[in-house]
Structure formats: structure tokens, C-alpha cells
Amino acid sequence: MAQQNNQGREQWASKIGFVLAAAGSAIGLGNIWRFPYKAGQYGGGAFVLAYILATFLIGIPLMIAEFSMGRSTQKSPVGALKKLRDSRFWPLVGWMGICSAFIVLSYYSVVGGWILNYIYESCFSSFQTGMAGVRFEELLARPGQQMLWHFLFMAITVFIVRGGVKSGIEKCSKILMPSLMVILFILMVNSLMSSGAGEGIRFLMKPDFSKLTRAGILEAMGHAFFSLSLGMGAMITYGSYLDKGTNISVSVLQIVALNTFYAIMAGLMVFPVVFTYNVDPGMGPGLFFVTMPEIFARMPGGQIIGFFFFVMVVFAAITSAVSLLEVVVSYFIDQLGWSREKANYLLGSVIFLAGIPSALSSNILKTVTLFGGKNIFDSLDFLASNYIMPIGGLLTAVFVGWVLTKQEKEPELKCGEGSFHFYGIWNVLIKYVVPVALVIVLLYTTGIMNF
Numbered sequence: 001m002a003q004q005n006n007q008g009r010e011q012w013a014s015k016i017g018f019v020l021a022a023a024g025s026a027i028g029l030g031n032i033w034r035f036p037y038k039a040g041q042y043g044g045g046a047f048v049l050a051y052i053l054a055t056f057l058i059g060i061p062l063m064i065a066e067f068s069m070g071r072s073t074q075k076s077p078v079g080a081l082k083k084l085r086d087s088r089f090w091p092l093v094g095w096m097g098i099c100s101a102f103i104v105l106s107y108y109s110v111v112g113g114w115i116l117n118y119i120y121e122s123c124f125s126s127f128q129t130g131m132a133g134v135r136f137e138e139l140l141a142r143p144g145q146q147m148l149w150h151f152l153f154m155a156i157t158v159f160i161v162r163g164g165v166k167s168g169i170e171k172c173s174k175i176l177m178p179s180l181m182v183i184l185f186i187l188m189v190n191s192l193m194s195s196g197a198g199e200g201i202r203f204l205m206k207p208d209f210s211k212l213t214r215a216g217i218l219e220a221m222g223h224a225f226f227s228l229s230l231g232m233g234a235m236i237t238y239g240s241y242l243d244k245g246t247n248i249s250v251s252v253l254q255i256v257a258l259n260t261f262y263a264i265m266a267g268l269m270v271f272p273v274v275f276t277y278n279v280d281p282g283m284g285p286g287l288f289f290v291t292m293p294e295i296f297a298r299m300p301g302g303q304i305i306g307f308f309f310f311v312m313v314v315f316a317a318i319t320s321a322v323s324l325l326e327v328v329v330s331y332f333i334d335q336l337g338w339s340r341e342k343a344n345y346l347l348g349s350v351i352f353l354a355g356i357p358s359a360l361s362s363n364i365l366k367t368v369t370l371f372g373g374k375n376i377f378d379s380l381d382f383l384a385s386n387y388i389m390p391i392g393g394l395l396t397a398v399f400v401g402w403v404l405t406k407q408e409k410e411p412e413l414k415c416g417e418g419s420f421h422f423y424g425i426w427n428v429l430i431k432y433v434v435p436v437a438l439v440i441v442l443l444y445t446t447g448i449m450n451f
Helices: 015-026 029-041 045-073 077-084 090-124 132-140 143-162 164-192 197-205 214-226 234-239 248-276 286-298 302-336 340-360 376-403 406-414 423-445
Strands: none
Touching (some): 015 164, 015 234, 045 077, 045 376, 077 234, 090 143, 090 286, 090 340, 090 376, 132 143, 143 302
């Protein structure tokens, strides 16, 4: 890829800061409920092995590609595609990433607001047995309350991004990511001391290949893509702040290891207490707001444990939200020459306003449906997750694999400290395996084909 560098472009202050920021983008809300539950549903350790294999075949090659595009051009998604190939079509792939980040953050912020509400409630009121579902429904039915917490979550995100790469995103990641891991470790140890620890560990980790159906393999492939923040421009943007001394291959392996380690630890935190208190482990997203509060209401010291649980969850949500906002902000800085302050405050406000329909989709606008009878919140999630992100990832793989030449690609993988790189294997994966896999994932998630 081209080796040009933008003079004066801000860069990461340290390699560990970059790794933590990228891992923070990848480690989000889905890691706490989706990965552990899918693992339990599709064969425990068998699913974990399938996920790790899919990560090496899909996630790692595509993440390397996105980082390489960002670093070689020193541009955000649209600028990166345009600089590498000045055509009318390929910059549209960058626009898909920006649109995806915008849409996802608009409703992701609403969920982040729910978590802030639970932190507040855990400080001033106790969890009550049998009331978790009722309290969550009450929150969804209150538009003013949802709007307030949605605003506060977006305000936190805007405040962090305002500081820029070093003083904002990197500094935040160096504080939140270690704190998140410490809280998660303490909660995991506490969970493993419960009476349901053995059953919880078996549910999550015991290999049962008879349950690893074709659907399970496809779920593992999809999670390997979605759990790494790929296809939405975040990794291209973060890669654009990389210096030439960073070995991209090593950094990607570190990021993926952190992401996988976190997901497994989250499962070891959740499922032992789920089985201890005989609660349905298949609640999905409801695990945050119904299942876990119900458990906290039953356990000794549940209010304190619940407080730290939701603090941990909001840390994961913030680090992901920051990367989404940075994707949108970076475009207006790079392509339109806006100042960071102007882009950050204006776009943060626009995204907040765009998230209002999602905050109202369970109350005032609950009768409004868009795709297949889904409300506004679910429709936006369906559009971004099932169409824009997979298509964006697919076209990125095709662009890097088939459009760029070896002379443009190979130097980026060989650049940086150390000699570890695997260009030959990576190039085969990004040209053949990743596109085919993402086509299959796209057909599966959209329901076009039933595998």
C-alpha cells in the first residue's frame, strides 16, 4: 500500500495504548451475553474451538487488512479508499462504514443509557426478587427517563473523543480497560465460589460436538466477524493513527487474544451464578437487565456486586461507543477540514437526536414499525448488523485481496518492530476465504438462505 504520511496527524502515544483502544472497541456488550450463551447452546468448548478457528480464518485477516489500509493512507475510511483507488465506487465502501458507525451508535447509546440507569438504581435502591422484569419494563415505558440517560451516555462519549487520540481515546482506554479487567476478574472469582460453578463451567466449556450443528458453525463465523468491530470503519480509523514502528500482525493477535479472553471470563462470571440460582441462561440481551438483577436480588451482597457488574458493563459500552463516534468525526476532520471540537460536538449532537426514535420505540413510538414488523430500535440494529456491516466487510476484503497489488500490501505487513508476519497465508485468506465466509454469513444473518 502507499507509504504517504500526513504531516501533523495525531498518532497513538504507545503501542499498548493502541492495543487497548482497539480491544476496547471490539469488547462490547455482546461479549458478555452473546458469546457465552452461544457457546453453551452449540456445544460449549466445541463452539469455542469453532470460534477461535473462524477468528483466525476471518477476523484476523480482515482486521489486518483494515489496519493496513488506515496506516498506509493516514486517512479515515472514505479518504483511505479514495487515496488507494480514486474511483467513484470504492469510496462508497468507506461511506458504508461511516453510516454503519452512525446508525449503531444512535441506538447503542440508548442501551448505554439503560446501563447508567441501573448503576444509579444500584446506588440508591436495592434489587428486589421478582421485580427485575417489571422494573425494566417501567424503564422502557418512560420516554423522559430514557432520553436523560441516552443524553448522559452520549455526553460521556463526546467528552472522551473531544480529547483526541492521545489525551482522549488512548487515555480513556488505559484507564477503563484495566479497570474493566480487574472488576471482571473479581466478579468471576466470586462467581466461581458459588455452588453452581461446576455446572456453569460445563455449560460454557465442555466440548459437545454433537451440538455443534451447521447453525452453530455459522454462529461462530458470524461472531468472529461482529465481535471485532469489523466492517464499520473503526479499525481503518484507528489504523490511520498508527506509526510505522508498530507490527500490525502482532498487534492484531494481541487484540484478538484480549477479546477472546474477555468473552470467556465473562462466561465464567455469569453462568455459575445463573445455575446457582436456577435462572434461565438463554435470556440473551435480557441477561443484563432482567436475569442478572434477579440474581443480585437473591445473593448476599447483591447490591454491591450488582453495582460493580453494571460499572464493568458500562466501561465496555463506552470504549466501543468512543470508537464509533471517532469513525464519524474523523471523516469530517480529514475530508472537510473541520476542527475536532466542531466535528465532535456537532456530530455527537446529531447522533443523539438520531437516537431519540430508538429511545421512544418502546413507548411513544411503539406502534411504528419498519422492517418485518420490527420497531425502530430493532430495525436499525437489523439493518446495520445484517446488511451494512457484512457487506462493508465483504467489499473491504475484495478490495484488499483483489484490487490492491502485492507491492501495495506486503510492505505494511513487514513494517514494524520484529520480523513476525505471514503475508503469503494472509493474502490467500483475504482473497479467497474471507469473501466466501462473509457471503455465507450475510446469507445466513439475512435469512436469504437456510443452512
